[in-house]
Amino acid sequence: MKKLTDIGELGIIKRFQQRFPVKSPRVVMGIGDDTAILKGEKGGYELFTTDILIEEVHFRRSSTAPYLLGRKSLAVNISDIAAMGGEPQYFLLSLGAPPKTTLDYLDQLMEGMLYEASRWGVSLIGGDTSSSPERLIINIALWGRVKKKEVLTRSGAGVGDSIFVSGKLGSSAMGLKLLQRGYGLQGEELSSPKGKGKPPEEPHIRECLASHLSPEPRVELGKAIASHHVASSMIDISDGLSRDLMNICRESRTGAQLLKNRIPLSEAVLHLAAEQGEDAHQFALHGGEDYELLFTVPSDRLRKMEKLLEKGLPTPVTMIGSITRQEQGLTMVDQEGNCQPLLPGGYEHFVPHKI
Amino acid sequence: MKKLTDIGELGIIKRFQQRFPVKSPRVVMGIGDDTAILKGEKGGYELFTTDILIEEVHFRRSSTAPYLLGRKSLAVNISDIAAMGGEPQYFLLSLGAPPKTTLDYLDQLMEGMLYEASRWGVSLIGGDTSSSPERLIINIALWGRVKKKEVLTRSGAGVGDSIFVSGKLGSSAMGLKLLQRGYGLQGEELSSPKGKGKPPEEPHIRECLASHLSPEPRVELGKAIASHHVASSMIDISDGLSRDLMNICRESRTGAQLLKNRIPLSEAVLHLAAEQGEDAHQFALHGGEDYELLFTVPSDRLRKMEKLLEKGLPTPVTMIGSITRQEQGLTMVDQEGNCQPLLPGGYEHFVPHKI
Missing domain, CATH: 3.30.1330.10 (PurM-like, N-terminal domain)
Known part of the structure; x- marks a missing residue:
């Protein structure tokens, strides 16, 4: 059954x-x-x-x-x-x-x-x-x-639109990983896995834990983008950049291409991932719960968007790729210019997990 | 702590x-x-x-x-x-x-x-x-x-108002008791506790189980009462007649007196309670989840209420008591005319229970 x-x-x-x-x-x-x-x-x-x-x-x-x-x-x-x-x-x-x-x-x-x-x-x-x-x-x-x-929805993205994301990604997913490893944040107090003493990377650890345990909803940014009519679609990153970008693409009947080296990674994630011998991009792409805003801007509104960026937005944003035709699917161009399919990761509730 | x-x-x-x-x-x-x-x-x-x-x-x-x-x-x-x-x-x-x-x-x-x-x-x-x-x-x-x-709320009841209730009470609480004893209703199929064969009171058992598992919200009745402006306060009986009457009294700063022999008991409850040597009124007073409407009618609107009753309401209603002054608390007059304090029973989530 x-x-x-x-x-x-x-x-x-x-x-x-x-x-x-x-x-x-x-x-x-x-x-x-x-x-x-x-x-x-x-x-x-x-x-x-x-x-x-x-x-x-x-x-x-x-x-x-x-x-x-x-x-x-x-x-x-x-x-x-x-x-x-x-x-x-x-x-x-x-x-x-x-x-x-x-x-x-x-x-x-x-x-x-x-x-x-x-x-x-x-x-x-x-x-x-x-x-x-x-x-x-x-x-x-x-x-x-x-x-x-x-009002902005997931379904307005068009081929050629630029893809933007707010803030820096991956620290929430790294925070979750740290929780799984035994770290915790009770109010101001950072707790470490037993018998390991004070961690050398304390500020980074603290930042990632806080980012996972206490995310910032981007209300001001969302209102700024909406009221200036620059975006064609928008979503918040709750399930991971790859999965939420897929959601925009599915609802807009498009594909998307990400530029790997444009994806904004938090300093803390870069540091902790390097230390652990892990790929920081995995946290940013598939980690989820960053609660940053992901939105698309049509080319004829890019000029307006640039003006907005010059004036400054409540949260900084970065251009990370562009919307493509649906049949091209989700792809990512890496540092060497190679284009590879991007498989949506992120959290899926109905498969076995540990938190 | x-x-x-x-x-x-x-x-x-x-x-x-x-x-x-x-x-x-x-x-x-x-x-x-x-x-x-x-x-x-x-x-x-x-x-x-x-x-x-x-x-x-x-x-x-x-x-x-x-x-x-x-x-x-x-x-x-x-x-x-x-x-x-x-x-x-x-x-x-x-x-x-x-x-x-x-x-x-x-x-x-x-x-x-x-x-x-x-x-x-x-x-x-x-x-x-x-x-x-x-x-x-x-x-x-x-x-x-x-x-x-x-709109009707819990807080409009006044001293001297008559208390009305819709339908017949207690069958949901009896249904819950039957579930606890091992009866069940899967669609049309009645299941009995193991090894006990078909129960002699099948229709009564079925009625009580259905009443608990599939309550009827009284939308039509609620609208009829509201649109004819006869009631001063209203609530649905989810926590039990005694507890929900207490809720009206608390919000309206009144007391209330129930007439025990006016409380409408379902035939099925009367039958099953008698068979089990239990007091049917306990199910109606403190059982909860009947989802009938309990409302109060000021004396100067009783004539209007009677006219409504003559025309017929979507669900029959019964007058079961009256609103008293706050310092008189909740009381109940029994068959012999004795007036006793009525202690609110009903379901309280944060004390140990079995369902």
Whole structure:
């Protein structure tokens, strides 16, 4: 009998898409993008998104401070709104918690959520609490708004568009690897694997752990890109650069070519990967959870984009490749100029993993 | 160190209420009622609610058909919208599933959701899928709408108001008890505890199981009550008559007196409780998950209510008591005319339970 592992996340989403036709004329975009888009007041659009975090799948209590977990649970949803060029506004929280959870843990979790909520002007308006036998479960449903003329989706990329990405990639994936190796960040305190003393690369380790445990949603950048009408498509990098670029290509019916030496790698990742004899690009390409914005800019808007870059954006961005025809698929040109197919990696929920 | 068990659900909700002040002028009602209420288009209100169902807490896979689980997961959210007099419209689904879950199981779960969605004109517009180590987790965030002048909350009850309840109570709680004793309902098929043969009370058992596994949200009734402006407050019975009446009283700063012999008990519960030597009223008072509507009617609108009753409502309703002053607390008058304090029972998530 076929199992979820046989069709994966994408297969499950497709199944829901096929079985649940949306009939309402208010729905501009249903299942399949970062957020759903509904027609709202005064010609504006309303954005709706949800993310579930499950203990031992998305986080471990032993290595994640509850304050940072609270921040991240809201930040990953806010990032979905940012990816549409929107502004987050209200959220509902479902909390499943083991009855033995301490009030101190709950309070710190709340403080983290509250910090992120205050920062972005988001209000908690309701929710559901339930006991959960062993694992902590946090589900957030968040909605926001965007001007109709500014909304960006995954499906607008065209052949010849330049591909841009914000920030530097790979530190979140490196952070996850460090967690797996026994490092942890509880508030300000860095914990190392037992018996190994203070790590020589402490600032790098700290940076990567923080990047994984407490990602920054790029709301200001998303709004800047949207309001200046420079991009044709946008997504946030939650599943990895390769997989999220594939998502843009699938929805836009295009291919894409990345320039390997243009991909912005964080100093910390370069350093730690070299030390471990690993390829830093693997972390940036397939690691996921960077929550940076990936967007495409048509050639006739490149001039406008350059002007924006001269003025400075809330987060720096880098041109890393271009959109190609669909039949060319995903490719990457390396330092020597060789062009090779790029296989999407990144996280797939329904195959066995360890976090 | 204090734990969640020390403060319970109500304590957790209060903690969030205190820590998360709502600043937006669009929010009419935040944390604390069945749904959040936000100002919407054209003077209408938008309603937002969420419910999480966790395997082994809210259901068991061994005794619940996935089709019925799909229906129930949506129905319990729809019931929250019904309790405000509203109409459900759109939902987001978060699904955490063990990777070994079969496609057949997923399809049946979807069919159940789709049945309930089609029935009430509700569209699925997005969601999140994740692997979950052992337990199936279903979170739904649903929103709907209601006319501003028709919205009903928990807080409008006044001293002297009559208390009404829809349908007949207790069969869901009896159904839960039957599940615990080893009965199950997989689609049309009734399964009995091993080696006990076909039960003599089969129709009663079937009715109670169906009532627990597949509750009916009272959308039509809720709208009828709201649109005729007869009620001062309303709630759906998810936690038990005693606990949900307490919720109305707490929010309205009143007490309440129930008339024991007016509480409508289902035939099936009366029969099965008698057979087991148990008090049928306990199931109706403290059992929960009936998803009937509990509402209050001021004396000057009783005449209007009677007219509505004469015309007939989508679900029959019964007058079961009256609202008293807050200092009188919750009381119940029994068959002999004795008045006793009524202690709220019902389900409390953060104390040990078996389902």
